[in-house]
Amino acid sequence: MALALLSSARREPIDPYPGLETxxxxxxxxxxxxxxxxxxxxxxxxxxxxxxxxxxxxxxxxxxxxxxxxxxxxxxxxxxxxxxxxxxxxxxxxxxxxxxxxxxxxxxxxxxxxxxxxxxxxxxxxxxxxxxxxxxxxxxxxxxxxxxxxxxxxxxxxxxxxxxxxxxxxxxxxxxxxxxxxxxxxxxxxxxxxxxxxxxxxxxxxxxxxxxxxxxxxxxxxxxxxxxxxxxxxxxxxxxxxxxxxxxxxxxxxxxxxxxxxxxxxxxxMGDDYLGLGPGAFSTVGLRRWQNRRHTGRYVAALSAGREPPREEEGLSEEVRRRERLMLGLRTSRGIPYSWIEGEAERARALIGQGLAELSDGTFRLTPEGRLLADGIAGLFV
Ligand code: SF4
CATH class of the missing domain: 3.20.20.70 (Aldolase class I)
Known part of the structure:
Protein backbone atom coordinates (compact mmCIF):
# COMPACT_ATOMS: atom_id res chain seq x y z
CA MET A 1 0.00 0.00 0.00
CA ALA A 2 2.75 2.42 1.01
CA LEU A 3 4.56 1.57 -2.21
CA ALA A 4 1.44 2.18 -4.28
CA LEU A 5 0.96 5.57 -2.60
CA LEU A 6 4.52 6.52 -3.32
CA SER A 7 4.36 5.58 -6.98
CA SER A 8 1.05 7.32 -7.55
CA ALA A 9 2.16 10.54 -5.81
CA ARG A 10 2.42 13.46 -8.26
CA ARG A 11 6.07 14.09 -9.05
CA GLU A 12 7.39 17.50 -9.90
CA PRO A 13 9.50 17.34 -13.07
CA ILE A 14 13.17 17.44 -12.16
CA ASP A 15 14.94 20.57 -13.43
CA PRO A 16 18.35 19.36 -14.62
CA TYR A 17 19.70 22.93 -14.58
CA PRO A 18 18.24 24.52 -11.45
CA GLY A 19 18.01 28.29 -11.67
CA LEU A 20 19.50 28.55 -15.16
CA GLU A 21 17.80 30.09 -18.15
CA THR A 22 18.34 28.56 -21.58
CA MET A 270 20.36 43.53 -25.01
CA GLY A 271 22.29 41.86 -22.22
CA ASP A 272 21.33 38.25 -23.04
CA ASP A 273 23.36 35.38 -21.60
CA TYR A 274 25.96 33.78 -23.90
CA LEU A 275 28.58 31.06 -23.80
CA GLY A 276 32.02 31.49 -25.35
CA LEU A 277 34.31 28.62 -26.33
CA GLY A 278 38.05 28.87 -26.93
CA PRO A 279 40.98 30.67 -25.28
CA GLY A 280 40.20 34.26 -24.38
CA ALA A 281 36.45 33.80 -24.89
CA PHE A 282 34.05 35.37 -22.40
CA SER A 283 30.82 33.82 -21.12
CA THR A 284 28.06 35.44 -19.12
CA VAL A 285 25.35 33.34 -17.53
CA GLY A 286 23.09 34.91 -14.92
CA LEU A 287 25.32 36.67 -12.41
CA ARG A 288 28.52 34.84 -13.42
CA ARG A 289 31.01 36.02 -15.99
CA TRP A 290 34.21 34.22 -16.85
CA GLN A 291 36.95 34.39 -19.43
CA ASN A 292 38.99 31.43 -20.58
CA ARG A 293 42.66 32.30 -20.11
CA ARG A 294 44.35 33.72 -23.16
CA HIS A 295 46.69 30.80 -23.73
CA THR A 296 46.01 28.25 -26.47
CA GLY A 297 48.64 25.76 -25.22
CA ARG A 298 47.18 25.63 -21.70
CA TYR A 299 43.65 25.52 -23.08
CA VAL A 300 44.44 22.47 -25.23
CA ALA A 301 46.49 20.78 -22.47
CA ALA A 302 43.78 21.17 -19.81
CA LEU A 303 40.95 19.88 -21.95
CA SER A 304 43.02 16.98 -23.32
CA ALA A 305 43.76 15.98 -19.72
CA GLY A 306 40.04 15.98 -18.87
CA ARG A 307 40.10 19.27 -16.95
CA GLU A 308 38.28 22.57 -17.36
CA PRO A 309 40.18 25.17 -19.34
CA PRO A 310 41.87 27.70 -17.01
CA ARG A 311 39.51 30.61 -16.40
CA GLU A 312 39.14 33.83 -14.56
CA GLU A 313 35.74 34.43 -13.09
CA GLU A 314 33.95 37.43 -11.67
CA GLY A 315 30.64 37.67 -9.88
CA LEU A 316 28.14 40.23 -11.17
CA SER A 317 25.21 41.89 -9.47
CA GLU A 318 21.80 42.75 -10.88
CA GLU A 319 22.87 46.38 -10.67
CA VAL A 320 26.01 45.79 -12.79
CA ARG A 321 24.01 43.96 -15.42
CA ARG A 322 21.38 46.71 -15.46
CA ARG A 323 24.10 49.32 -16.03
CA GLU A 324 25.66 47.30 -18.82
CA ARG A 325 22.29 46.96 -20.54
CA LEU A 326 21.76 50.70 -20.22
CA MET A 327 25.20 51.57 -21.64
CA LEU A 328 24.89 49.14 -24.54
CA GLY A 329 21.26 50.04 -25.19
CA LEU A 330 22.10 53.72 -25.59
CA ARG A 331 24.47 52.81 -28.42
CA THR A 332 21.62 51.21 -30.38
CA SER A 333 18.67 52.60 -32.30
CA ARG A 334 16.36 50.46 -30.10
CA GLY A 335 17.31 52.61 -27.13
CA ILE A 336 16.19 51.76 -23.60
CA PRO A 337 12.89 51.82 -21.69
CA TYR A 338 12.40 55.32 -20.33
CA SER A 339 11.46 53.78 -16.98
CA TRP A 340 15.19 52.94 -16.50
CA ILE A 341 16.13 56.62 -16.30
CA GLU A 342 12.93 58.21 -15.05
CA GLY A 343 14.71 59.36 -11.92
CA GLU A 344 16.90 61.59 -14.14
CA ALA A 345 14.05 63.19 -16.07
CA GLU A 346 15.69 66.62 -16.11
CA ARG A 347 18.86 65.30 -17.72
CA ALA A 348 16.83 63.33 -20.26
CA ARG A 349 14.83 66.46 -21.17
CA ALA A 350 18.03 68.48 -21.62
CA LEU A 351 19.43 65.89 -24.05
CA ILE A 352 16.17 65.88 -26.01
CA GLY A 353 16.27 69.69 -26.12
CA GLN A 354 19.81 69.57 -27.57
CA GLY A 355 18.75 67.16 -30.33
CA LEU A 356 20.89 64.37 -28.86
CA ALA A 357 18.02 62.11 -27.80
CA GLU A 358 14.36 61.44 -28.41
CA LEU A 359 11.50 59.86 -26.49
CA SER A 360 8.64 57.94 -28.06
CA ASP A 361 6.30 55.19 -26.85
CA GLY A 362 8.12 54.95 -23.55
CA THR A 363 11.50 54.39 -25.27
CA PHE A 364 14.45 56.73 -24.84
CA ARG A 365 17.00 56.61 -27.64
CA LEU A 366 19.91 58.71 -28.79
CA THR A 367 19.89 60.39 -32.19
CA PRO A 368 22.81 59.64 -34.59
CA GLU A 369 24.53 62.78 -33.24
CA GLY A 370 23.84 61.69 -29.67
CA ARG A 371 25.32 58.23 -30.38
CA LEU A 372 28.63 59.96 -31.06
CA LEU A 373 28.59 60.83 -27.35
CA ALA A 374 26.95 57.59 -26.20
CA ASP A 375 29.54 56.63 -23.58
CA GLY A 376 29.56 60.08 -21.98
CA ILE A 377 25.77 60.27 -21.99
CA ALA A 378 25.48 56.79 -20.45
CA GLY A 379 27.76 58.06 -17.68
CA LEU A 380 25.06 60.58 -16.73
CA PHE A 381 22.61 57.81 -15.96
CA VAL A 382 24.63 55.06 -14.27
S1 SF4 B 1 45.32 40.07 -36.12
FE1 SF4 B 1 44.38 41.20 -37.80
S2 SF4 B 1 43.23 39.65 -38.94
FE2 SF4 B 1 43.70 38.77 -36.94
S3 SF4 B 1 41.89 39.24 -35.65
FE3 SF4 B 1 43.37 40.86 -35.33
S4 SF4 B 1 42.75 42.44 -36.81
FE4 SF4 B 1 41.76 40.54 -37.46
Whole structure:
Protein backbone atom coordinates (compact mmCIF):
# COMPACT_ATOMS: atom_id res chain seq x y z
CA MET A 1 0.00 0.00 0.00
CA ALA A 2 2.75 2.42 1.01
CA LEU A 3 4.56 1.57 -2.21
CA ALA A 4 1.44 2.18 -4.28
CA LEU A 5 0.96 5.57 -2.60
CA LEU A 6 4.52 6.52 -3.32
CA SER A 7 4.36 5.58 -6.98
CA SER A 8 1.05 7.32 -7.55
CA ALA A 9 2.16 10.54 -5.81
CA ARG A 10 2.42 13.46 -8.26
CA ARG A 11 6.07 14.09 -9.05
CA GLU A 12 7.39 17.50 -9.90
CA PRO A 13 9.50 17.34 -13.07
CA ILE A 14 13.17 17.44 -12.16
CA ASP A 15 14.94 20.57 -13.43
CA PRO A 16 18.35 19.36 -14.62
CA TYR A 17 19.70 22.93 -14.58
CA PRO A 18 18.24 24.52 -11.45
CA GLY A 19 18.01 28.29 -11.67
CA LEU A 20 19.50 28.55 -15.16
CA GLU A 21 17.80 30.09 -18.15
CA THR A 22 18.34 28.56 -21.58
CA UNK A 23 21.41 30.05 -23.28
CA UNK A 24 20.61 31.36 -26.77
CA UNK A 25 23.96 32.62 -28.04
CA UNK A 26 27.22 30.78 -28.67
CA UNK A 27 30.56 32.30 -29.57
CA UNK A 28 33.55 30.23 -30.72
CA UNK A 29 36.94 31.96 -30.61
CA UNK A 30 39.65 30.82 -33.04
CA UNK A 31 42.92 32.51 -32.03
CA UNK A 32 44.83 31.87 -35.28
CA UNK A 33 45.70 34.55 -37.82
CA UNK A 34 48.06 34.49 -40.79
CA UNK A 35 49.93 37.44 -39.25
CA UNK A 36 49.12 39.66 -36.28
CA UNK A 37 48.00 43.18 -37.22
CA UNK A 38 49.73 45.94 -35.23
CA UNK A 39 46.49 47.47 -33.90
CA UNK A 40 44.83 44.22 -32.82
CA UNK A 41 44.23 43.50 -29.12
CA UNK A 42 42.25 40.28 -29.53
CA UNK A 43 43.86 37.08 -28.34
CA UNK A 44 45.49 35.96 -31.59
CA UNK A 45 48.67 34.32 -32.82
CA UNK A 46 49.94 32.39 -35.80
CA UNK A 47 49.91 28.58 -35.95
CA UNK A 48 50.37 25.53 -38.13
CA UNK A 49 47.58 23.37 -39.57
CA UNK A 50 48.47 20.66 -37.02
CA UNK A 51 48.09 23.16 -34.16
CA UNK A 52 44.75 24.25 -35.53
CA UNK A 53 43.56 20.65 -35.67
CA UNK A 54 44.48 19.92 -32.05
CA UNK A 55 42.89 23.21 -31.03
CA UNK A 56 39.64 22.11 -32.69
CA UNK A 57 39.76 18.79 -30.81
CA UNK A 58 40.04 20.78 -27.57
CA UNK A 59 37.09 22.96 -28.61
CA UNK A 60 35.03 19.81 -29.08
CA UNK A 61 35.93 18.73 -25.54
CA UNK A 62 34.96 22.12 -24.14
CA UNK A 63 31.68 21.99 -26.05
CA UNK A 64 30.98 18.59 -24.53
CA UNK A 65 31.52 19.97 -21.03
CA UNK A 66 29.39 23.06 -21.60
CA UNK A 67 26.42 21.27 -23.06
CA UNK A 68 26.34 18.89 -20.10
CA UNK A 69 26.35 21.87 -17.71
CA UNK A 70 24.05 24.45 -19.29
CA UNK A 71 20.67 24.32 -21.01
CA UNK A 72 21.57 25.49 -24.54
CA UNK A 73 19.24 26.12 -27.47
CA UNK A 74 21.34 28.42 -29.62
CA UNK A 75 19.54 30.91 -31.81
CA UNK A 76 22.83 32.44 -32.88
CA UNK A 77 26.26 30.96 -33.38
CA UNK A 78 29.28 33.12 -34.13
CA UNK A 79 32.66 31.80 -35.25
CA UNK A 80 34.96 34.72 -34.48
CA UNK A 81 38.60 35.35 -33.85
CA UNK A 82 41.22 35.54 -34.99
CA UNK A 83 40.52 34.17 -38.42
CA UNK A 84 38.26 31.09 -38.29
CA UNK A 85 38.27 30.97 -42.10
CA UNK A 86 41.92 29.85 -41.78
CA UNK A 87 40.92 26.56 -40.13
CA UNK A 88 41.56 23.52 -42.33
CA UNK A 89 38.27 22.39 -43.82
CA UNK A 90 38.36 18.91 -42.24
CA UNK A 91 38.78 20.47 -38.77
CA UNK A 92 36.09 23.09 -39.31
CA UNK A 93 33.74 20.40 -40.58
CA UNK A 94 34.21 18.38 -37.38
CA UNK A 95 33.51 21.46 -35.29
CA UNK A 96 30.44 22.60 -37.21
CA UNK A 97 28.99 19.09 -37.29
CA UNK A 98 29.49 18.69 -33.53
CA UNK A 99 27.69 21.95 -32.84
CA UNK A 100 24.84 20.83 -35.08
CA UNK A 101 21.98 20.46 -34.99
CA UNK A 102 22.06 23.99 -33.75
CA UNK A 103 18.68 25.60 -33.48
CA UNK A 104 20.20 28.82 -34.58
CA UNK A 105 18.51 31.16 -36.95
CA UNK A 106 21.85 32.85 -37.62
CA UNK A 107 25.30 31.29 -37.95
CA UNK A 108 28.15 33.69 -38.76
CA UNK A 109 31.76 33.02 -39.73
CA UNK A 110 34.43 35.71 -39.73
CA UNK A 111 36.73 35.56 -42.75
CA UNK A 112 39.63 37.46 -44.22
CA UNK A 113 39.67 38.10 -47.94
CA UNK A 114 42.71 35.98 -48.75
CA UNK A 115 41.51 32.93 -46.84
CA UNK A 116 38.33 32.24 -48.79
CA UNK A 117 38.44 29.62 -51.56
CA UNK A 118 35.50 28.33 -53.62
CA UNK A 119 35.90 24.95 -51.92
CA UNK A 120 35.77 26.42 -48.42
CA UNK A 121 32.87 28.74 -49.22
CA UNK A 122 30.79 25.86 -50.64
CA UNK A 123 31.54 23.70 -47.58
CA UNK A 124 30.63 26.50 -45.13
CA UNK A 125 27.26 26.84 -46.86
CA UNK A 126 26.67 23.14 -46.79
CA UNK A 127 27.49 23.12 -43.06
CA UNK A 128 24.80 25.69 -42.37
CA UNK A 129 26.77 28.94 -42.20
CA UNK A 130 24.43 31.63 -43.47
CA UNK A 131 26.39 34.79 -42.77
CA UNK A 132 30.01 35.74 -43.47
CA UNK A 133 31.68 38.74 -41.89
CA UNK A 134 34.56 39.90 -44.03
CA UNK A 135 37.52 41.84 -42.58
CA UNK A 136 37.96 44.36 -45.40
CA UNK A 137 38.92 47.45 -43.30
CA UNK A 138 39.69 49.70 -46.30
CA UNK A 139 39.87 49.76 -50.08
CA UNK A 140 42.88 52.09 -49.99
CA UNK A 141 46.17 50.16 -50.41
CA UNK A 142 48.07 52.73 -48.31
CA UNK A 143 45.62 52.38 -45.39
CA UNK A 144 45.77 48.58 -45.66
CA UNK A 145 49.56 48.77 -45.47
CA UNK A 146 49.42 50.98 -42.36
CA UNK A 147 47.03 48.48 -40.76
CA UNK A 148 49.41 45.63 -41.60
CA UNK A 149 46.75 43.84 -43.62
CA UNK A 150 47.90 41.31 -46.20
CA UNK A 151 45.07 41.61 -48.70
CA UNK A 152 44.74 44.10 -51.52
CA UNK A 153 41.57 45.87 -52.67
CA UNK A 154 41.20 43.50 -55.65
CA UNK A 155 41.13 40.52 -53.24
CA UNK A 156 37.97 41.95 -51.71
CA UNK A 157 36.03 41.95 -54.98
CA UNK A 158 37.23 38.46 -55.80
CA UNK A 159 36.20 37.19 -52.35
CA UNK A 160 32.75 38.75 -52.57
CA UNK A 161 32.28 37.01 -55.93
CA UNK A 162 33.40 33.64 -54.51
CA UNK A 163 31.03 33.97 -51.54
CA UNK A 164 28.10 34.94 -53.74
CA UNK A 165 28.86 32.11 -56.14
CA UNK A 166 28.60 29.75 -53.13
CA UNK A 167 25.17 31.21 -52.29
CA UNK A 168 25.99 33.71 -49.52
CA UNK A 169 23.65 36.69 -49.56
CA UNK A 170 24.12 37.77 -45.97
CA UNK A 171 27.62 39.26 -46.03
CA UNK A 172 28.99 41.84 -43.62
CA UNK A 173 31.95 44.06 -44.47
CA UNK A 174 34.06 45.37 -41.56
CA UNK A 175 35.66 48.79 -42.09
CA UNK A 176 37.94 50.99 -39.96
CA UNK A 177 38.23 54.75 -39.88
CA UNK A 178 40.51 57.13 -38.01
CA UNK A 179 43.65 55.33 -39.22
CA UNK A 180 46.89 57.38 -39.16
CA UNK A 181 47.38 58.96 -42.57
CA UNK A 182 43.84 58.14 -43.75
CA UNK A 183 42.19 61.14 -45.37
CA UNK A 184 38.48 61.86 -45.42
CA UNK A 185 38.59 61.47 -49.22
CA UNK A 186 40.11 58.00 -48.88
CA UNK A 187 37.42 57.01 -46.34
CA UNK A 188 34.71 58.28 -48.66
CA UNK A 189 36.11 56.28 -51.57
CA UNK A 190 36.18 53.15 -49.44
CA UNK A 191 32.57 53.66 -48.38
CA UNK A 192 31.47 54.26 -51.96
CA UNK A 193 33.42 51.24 -53.20
CA UNK A 194 31.85 48.98 -50.57
CA UNK A 195 28.35 50.34 -51.18
CA UNK A 196 28.86 49.48 -54.88
CA UNK A 197 29.51 45.85 -53.82
CA UNK A 198 26.11 45.86 -52.04
CA UNK A 199 26.78 43.75 -48.94
CA UNK A 200 23.80 43.19 -46.62
CA UNK A 201 25.58 44.73 -43.63
CA UNK A 202 28.45 47.15 -43.02
CA UNK A 203 30.32 47.71 -39.74
CA UNK A 204 32.31 50.94 -39.53
CA UNK A 205 34.55 51.03 -36.45
CA UNK A 206 36.72 53.85 -35.28
CA UNK A 207 40.30 52.72 -34.71
CA UNK A 208 41.14 52.43 -31.04
CA UNK A 209 44.67 52.38 -29.71
CA UNK A 210 44.58 49.30 -27.48
CA UNK A 211 47.20 48.72 -24.82
CA UNK A 212 50.00 46.28 -25.58
CA UNK A 213 49.82 46.87 -29.33
CA UNK A 214 52.44 48.47 -31.59
CA UNK A 215 49.87 51.16 -32.47
CA UNK A 216 49.49 52.06 -28.80
CA UNK A 217 53.24 52.36 -28.43
CA UNK A 218 53.54 54.47 -31.58
CA UNK A 219 50.97 56.88 -30.19
CA UNK A 220 52.66 56.95 -26.77
CA UNK A 221 55.97 57.75 -28.50
CA UNK A 222 54.32 60.63 -30.34
CA UNK A 223 54.73 59.00 -33.78
CA UNK A 224 50.97 59.16 -34.26
CA UNK A 225 48.28 61.18 -32.64
CA UNK A 226 44.53 60.86 -32.59
CA UNK A 227 42.60 63.42 -34.58
CA UNK A 228 39.18 63.63 -32.96
CA UNK A 229 37.79 66.14 -35.42
CA UNK A 230 38.75 64.01 -38.40
CA UNK A 231 37.19 60.94 -36.74
CA UNK A 232 33.93 62.79 -36.09
CA UNK A 233 33.85 63.95 -39.71
CA UNK A 234 34.41 60.33 -40.82
CA UNK A 235 31.61 59.06 -38.56
CA UNK A 236 29.25 61.63 -40.07
CA UNK A 237 30.40 60.76 -43.61
CA UNK A 238 29.68 57.08 -42.96
CA UNK A 239 26.28 57.85 -41.48
CA UNK A 240 25.15 60.04 -44.35
CA UNK A 241 26.51 57.89 -47.21
CA UNK A 242 25.30 54.60 -45.76
CA UNK A 243 21.85 55.85 -44.78
CA UNK A 244 21.43 57.40 -48.24
CA UNK A 245 22.34 54.02 -49.76
CA UNK A 246 19.61 52.23 -47.77
CA UNK A 247 21.62 50.99 -44.78
CA UNK A 248 20.10 51.76 -41.39
CA UNK A 249 22.34 52.58 -38.45
CA UNK A 250 21.08 50.28 -35.70
CA UNK A 251 24.12 50.61 -33.44
CA UNK A 252 26.81 53.23 -33.30
CA UNK A 253 29.16 51.20 -35.57
CA UNK A 254 26.69 48.96 -37.40
CA UNK A 255 24.52 49.50 -40.47
CA UNK A 256 22.23 46.98 -42.14
CA UNK A 257 19.74 46.60 -44.92
CA UNK A 258 16.27 46.10 -43.37
CA UNK A 259 16.05 42.63 -41.81
CA UNK A 260 19.82 42.02 -42.00
CA UNK A 261 20.77 43.25 -38.52
CA UNK A 262 23.15 40.86 -36.74
CA UNK A 263 21.05 38.89 -34.23
CA UNK A 264 24.12 37.66 -32.36
CA UNK A 265 25.40 41.14 -31.58
CA UNK A 266 21.90 42.33 -30.78
CA UNK A 267 21.79 39.58 -28.15
CA UNK A 268 24.95 41.03 -26.52
CA UNK A 269 23.62 44.55 -26.64
CA MET A 270 20.36 43.53 -25.01
CA GLY A 271 22.29 41.86 -22.22
CA ASP A 272 21.33 38.25 -23.04
CA ASP A 273 23.36 35.38 -21.60
CA TYR A 274 25.96 33.78 -23.90
CA LEU A 275 28.58 31.06 -23.80
CA GLY A 276 32.02 31.49 -25.35
CA LEU A 277 34.31 28.62 -26.33
CA GLY A 278 38.05 28.87 -26.93
CA PRO A 279 40.98 30.67 -25.28
CA GLY A 280 40.20 34.26 -24.38
CA ALA A 281 36.45 33.80 -24.89
CA PHE A 282 34.05 35.37 -22.40
CA SER A 283 30.82 33.82 -21.12
CA THR A 284 28.06 35.44 -19.12
CA VAL A 285 25.35 33.34 -17.53
CA GLY A 286 23.09 34.91 -14.92
CA LEU A 287 25.32 36.67 -12.41
CA ARG A 288 28.52 34.84 -13.42
CA ARG A 289 31.01 36.02 -15.99
CA TRP A 290 34.21 34.22 -16.85
CA GLN A 291 36.95 34.39 -19.43
CA ASN A 292 38.99 31.43 -20.58
CA ARG A 293 42.66 32.30 -20.11
CA ARG A 294 44.35 33.72 -23.16
CA HIS A 295 46.69 30.80 -23.73
CA THR A 296 46.01 28.25 -26.47
CA GLY A 297 48.64 25.76 -25.22
CA ARG A 298 47.18 25.63 -21.70
CA TYR A 299 43.65 25.52 -23.08
CA VAL A 300 44.44 22.47 -25.23
CA ALA A 301 46.49 20.78 -22.47
CA ALA A 302 43.78 21.17 -19.81
CA LEU A 303 40.95 19.88 -21.95
CA SER A 304 43.02 16.98 -23.32
CA ALA A 305 43.76 15.98 -19.72
CA GLY A 306 40.04 15.98 -18.87
CA ARG A 307 40.10 19.27 -16.95
CA GLU A 308 38.28 22.57 -17.36
CA PRO A 309 40.18 25.17 -19.34
CA PRO A 310 41.87 27.70 -17.01
CA ARG A 311 39.51 30.61 -16.40
CA GLU A 312 39.14 33.83 -14.56
CA GLU A 313 35.74 34.43 -13.09
CA GLU A 314 33.95 37.43 -11.67
CA GLY A 315 30.64 37.67 -9.88
CA LEU A 316 28.14 40.23 -11.17
CA SER A 317 25.21 41.89 -9.47
CA GLU A 318 21.80 42.75 -10.88
CA GLU A 319 22.87 46.38 -10.67
CA VAL A 320 26.01 45.79 -12.79
CA ARG A 321 24.01 43.96 -15.42
CA ARG A 322 21.38 46.71 -15.46
CA ARG A 323 24.10 49.32 -16.03
CA GLU A 324 25.66 47.30 -18.82
CA ARG A 325 22.29 46.96 -20.54
CA LEU A 326 21.76 50.70 -20.22
CA MET A 327 25.20 51.57 -21.64
CA LEU A 328 24.89 49.14 -24.54
CA GLY A 329 21.26 50.04 -25.19
CA LEU A 330 22.10 53.72 -25.59
CA ARG A 331 24.47 52.81 -28.42
CA THR A 332 21.62 51.21 -30.38
CA SER A 333 18.67 52.60 -32.30
CA ARG A 334 16.36 50.46 -30.10
CA GLY A 335 17.31 52.61 -27.13
CA ILE A 336 16.19 51.76 -23.60
CA PRO A 337 12.89 51.82 -21.69
CA TYR A 338 12.40 55.32 -20.33
CA SER A 339 11.46 53.78 -16.98
CA TRP A 340 15.19 52.94 -16.50
CA ILE A 341 16.13 56.62 -16.30
CA GLU A 342 12.93 58.21 -15.05
CA GLY A 343 14.71 59.36 -11.92
CA GLU A 344 16.90 61.59 -14.14
CA ALA A 345 14.05 63.19 -16.07
CA GLU A 346 15.69 66.62 -16.11
CA ARG A 347 18.86 65.30 -17.72
CA ALA A 348 16.83 63.33 -20.26
CA ARG A 349 14.83 66.46 -21.17
CA ALA A 350 18.03 68.48 -21.62
CA LEU A 351 19.43 65.89 -24.05
CA ILE A 352 16.17 65.88 -26.01
CA GLY A 353 16.27 69.69 -26.12
CA GLN A 354 19.81 69.57 -27.57
CA GLY A 355 18.75 67.16 -30.33
CA LEU A 356 20.89 64.37 -28.86
CA ALA A 357 18.02 62.11 -27.80
CA GLU A 358 14.36 61.44 -28.41
CA LEU A 359 11.50 59.86 -26.49
CA SER A 360 8.64 57.94 -28.06
CA ASP A 361 6.30 55.19 -26.85
CA GLY A 362 8.12 54.95 -23.55
CA THR A 363 11.50 54.39 -25.27
CA PHE A 364 14.45 56.73 -24.84
CA ARG A 365 17.00 56.61 -27.64
CA LEU A 366 19.91 58.71 -28.79
CA THR A 367 19.89 60.39 -32.19
CA PRO A 368 22.81 59.64 -34.59
CA GLU A 369 24.53 62.78 -33.24
CA GLY A 370 23.84 61.69 -29.67
CA ARG A 371 25.32 58.23 -30.38
CA LEU A 372 28.63 59.96 -31.06
CA LEU A 373 28.59 60.83 -27.35
CA ALA A 374 26.95 57.59 -26.20
CA ASP A 375 29.54 56.63 -23.58
CA GLY A 376 29.56 60.08 -21.98
CA ILE A 377 25.77 60.27 -21.99
CA ALA A 378 25.48 56.79 -20.45
CA GLY A 379 27.76 58.06 -17.68
CA LEU A 380 25.06 60.58 -16.73
CA PHE A 381 22.61 57.81 -15.96
CA VAL A 382 24.63 55.06 -14.27
S1 SF4 B 1 43.23 39.65 -38.94
FE1 SF4 B 1 41.76 40.54 -37.46
S2 SF4 B 1 41.89 39.24 -35.65
FE2 SF4 B 1 43.70 38.77 -36.94
S3 SF4 B 1 45.32 40.07 -36.12
FE3 SF4 B 1 44.38 41.20 -37.80
S4 SF4 B 1 42.75 42.44 -36.81
FE4 SF4 B 1 43.37 40.86 -35.33
Missing amino acids: VRHLYVHTPFCATVCPYCAFYVHTGSAAEMRSFVEALLLEWDRLRRTYPIAARTLYFGGGTPSLLPLDAFRRLAEALRPWESVEATLEANPRTVTPEKAAAWRELGIGRVSLGVQSLDPAVLRTLGRRHRPRDVERTMAVLREAGFENINVDLIFGVPGQSIASWKETLEGVIAMAPAHISAYELTYEEDTPFFEARAAGVWREDEERSIAMYREAWSLLEAAGYRQYEISNYARPGRECLHNQGYW
